[in-house]
Amino acid sequence: MRKVKPVGLVTRGTTAPNRLRRCDRWLTGPQAWRLRTVDRPLVVDLGYGRHPVTAVELHHRLRTVRRDTEVVGVEIEPARVADALHLQRPGLSFVRGGFEIPVSGRVQVVRAFNVLRQYDEAHVAQAWPRMQARLAPDGLVVDGTCDEIGRVASWVALDAGGPLSLTVSLRLADLTTPSVVAERLPKALIHRNVPGERVHAFLAALDEAWERASPLSAYGSRQRFISAARALHDAGWPLHDGPARWRMGEITVDWDAVRPGS
Structure with missing residues (x-):
């Protein structure tokens, strides 16, 4: 595939183990059928941040649905990619890139969490179509945001035709009011x-x-x-x-x- 200049900006890249478990649970639950409709599903963890733990976890969790799922972690910062290479294994790899998603073939799932949150709202209208253009039939883009430890999360799901839904996912044990998620809405909605x-x-x-x-x-x-x-x-x-x-x-x-x- 011809190399192009990565599209996007370097973000803070903060992350933590298990931070994206709520979204992963949704991908392996109601959305698991999307992994079963193709041969060798290709999934992208876009903007995984300073540490590749979320991509490693995604690989492990999706393989409970399809053992042949291939996960590619995509990061725009070269040093972050270099630091992740030692974790590569069959079905898990890391490349430098941005919203253009520099992988071969069509993608079944693009998970972009806590990425667009750090951009201006106007960038959403540019980033969504770029990601959607890389989707396979029945493919899905997940644009989401969560708190630092993954107890409050929300995400927009999009297919090639446009946005489909908004999901709110909350830790119930210490929930005061559901609207606490307002601070963690995706960029398209937070304002x-x-x-x-x-x-x-x-x-x-x-x-x-x-x-x-x-x-x-x-x-x-x-x-x-x-x-x-x-x-x-x-x-x-x-x-x-x-x-x-x-x-x-x-x-x-x-x-x-x-x-x-x-």
């Missing part, structure tokens, strides 16, 4: 959490449902969150999946229900 925007209405409705379900706290935070998610569903919010995912503190809604206003 839209204001009155009049759809994502603001969604988080407000989730908070209200969580508050109304407070009597269920005696039975545990999982039961409370399931009740809140069910209330949203019954109120007409287009949620994906069901109680099996809600009990994990994970809720996914159609993109059209939260997309930014014009």
Whole structure:
């Protein structure tokens, strides 16, 4: 494949073990079918940061679905790539690159976590199409953000045609209000959490449902969150999946229900 100049900027690159476990759990759960529809799935961990631990974990977790999954860690900073090379193994490699994704063949999953968060909002409109253009049929781009230890996370899923959904994933044990995720929304939405925007209405409705379900706290935070998610569903919010995912503190809604206003 012809080498091109990496597209993007060097980011802070902070990361930690197990930080992206919530997204990985979603990829190996509701999205696992995407790995089963192709021969030898190719997955990219884009912008893995100063330490390649998230790419190593992704490789391990996805291989529980397909043993022949190939994971490529892509980083724009040459030193970070050089530091990761000793971890290469069959099915796991590291290359220098950016949003152009310099790998051979079409990609089944691009996971770009805590990358666009460090860019201006205008860059989203440029980066999304670049990543989407590298997708295989049934491929998926995951543009997400999480806190430093992965207890609060959210991500937008996109296929080649455009955004599909927003997922919010929260650690329930010490959850105060679901809208704590507002500080960790993907770049396309984080500045839209204001009155009049759809994502603001969604988080407000989730908070209200969580508050109304407070009597269920005696039975545990999982039961409370399931009740809140069910209330949203019954109120007409287009949620994906069901109680099996809600009990994990994970809720996914159609993109059209939260997309930014014009």
